Amino acid sequence: MKSKPDELKQKMDCFRAALQRRGVKATPQRALIFQEVAGLENHPDAVTIYKAVREKLPMVSLDTVYRNLWLLQDLGLIRILGARDRVRFDGNMKAHHHFVCKACGLMCDFYSSAFDRLKIPSAVKSLGAGEIIQVEIKGICVACSKKSKIKPAKISR
Amino acid sequence: MKSKPDELKQKMDCFRAALQRRGVKATPQRALIFQEVAGLENHPDAVTIYKAVREKLPMVSLDTVYRNLWLLQDLGLIRILGARDRVRFDGNMKAHHHFVCKACGLMCDFYSSAFDRLKIPSAVKSLGAGEIIQVEIKGICVACSKKSKIKPAKISR
DNA sequence: TTTTTTGCAAATACTTTGCATAACG
DNA sequence: CGTTATGCAAAGTATTTGCAAAAAA
Numbered sequence: 001m002k003s004k005p006d007e008l009k010q011k012m013d014c015f016r017a018a019l020q021r022r023g024v025k026a027t028p029q030r031a032l033i034f035q036e037v038a039g040l041e042n043h044p045d046a047v048t049i050y051k052a053v054r055e056k057l058p059m060v061s062l063d064t065v066y067r068n069l070w071l072l073q074d075l076g077l078i079r080i081l082g083a084r085d086r087v088r089f090d091g092n093m094k095a096h097h098h099f100v101c102k103a104c105g106l107m108c109d110f111y112s113s114a115f116d117r118l119k120i121p122s123a124v125k126s127l128g129a130g131e132i133i134q135v136e137i138k139g140i141c142v143a144c145s146k147k148s149k150i151k152p153a154k155i156s157r
Numbered sequence: 158m159k160s161k162p163d164e165l166k167q168k169m170d171c172f173r174a175a176l177q178r179r180g181v182k183a184t185p186q187r188a189l190i191f192q193e194v195a196g197l198e199n200h201p202d203a204v205t206i207y208k209a210v211r212e213k214l215p216m217v218s219l220d221t222v223y224r225n226l227w228l229l230q231d232l233g234l235i236r237i238l239g240a241r242d243r244v245r246f247d248g249n250m251k252a253h254h255h256f257v258c259k260a261c262g263l264m265c266d267f268y269s270s271a272f273d274r275l276k277i278p279s280a281v282k283s284l285g286a287g288e289i290i291q292v293e294i295k296g297i298c299v300a301c302s303k304k305s306k307i308k309p310a311k312i313s314r
Numbered sequence: 315t316t317t318t319t320t321g322c323a324a325a326t327a328c329t330t331t332g333c334a335t336a337a338c339g
Numbered sequence: 340c341g342t343t344a345t346g347c348a349a350a351g352t353a354t355t356t357g358c359a360a361a362a363a364a
Contacts, residue, residue: 011250025318025363037248043264045243046354061321066354069246079247079289081255081264082239085354086202086328089226090236091168091194098238099284107200107238112278120294121269127256128298132236135292137277141285182338182343203329218346223329225344242329243353
């Protein structure tokens, strides 16, 4: 699903501004990669983005795509879904919610009876049958925020 | 963080019952693997579980751990967090929430102003500084529920 | 012109599979 | 006993890294 063209234009302006602010160069690869991610409402993996970018720029390599995706994430222009690396398992079958640290990947449970009472909105019915509803809060965990006081977080894998 | 011993016992009963119901054998490996995941409130990856199980049963192999984790998930005894396989990227920076299909991994956005208004509970402050709050609804998407009418979903990678 | 970024290729990490043997019910 | 599960080793994917050449500011 593509977003409206003027929205995309606005996103690209935002993109250029963020790059400049951080002294990062605006290469065509970078712009195209951002455009692909920003223009889609499904959530592509790296290879899907790679293929899409290749249509317009056949020489790009997959590692450039990865490098730029992580860079865009560091710049706050895109996000990742779920865990950054491997699969994680959850054996807590009580109602609970998650806090995820953007820096170190820590995931831990918290409880909230208010969140437990959330109902699945009717708009979701057109997507499928919802069974579990959980809230995810992303941020920086205490351990990482201590670290970053010493040395500003350079989030790289 | 370990859960209380009687809770664990109850979980193990639940485990044995579920295995029997589905005609799956209760091997010591399987029981230990379940116990590890069920007893932790952080969300270990396969290798972490593997190491923990090895302490008690030094012969287990990593592939047995994986096989059993997926099995336990199929049985509904544990869950996985985030995407099952690769990293996915999200370029939608508007407030939004996610629907995730347990069968095919489809992830798509939906909007809800009610969910957008959720506040970070004070209990979370002890975990870290929350920045983004999103709701995740897991279930079966329409495409998969059609498929499963023909042939009951055998969810394997 | 200086620094950053790219593409390539090779390396690493994570996860799955085939098969003979061992264990469960 | 018959079937299912295990361990091993080898194969697949996914992702990262080092480096010389190319491109941006």
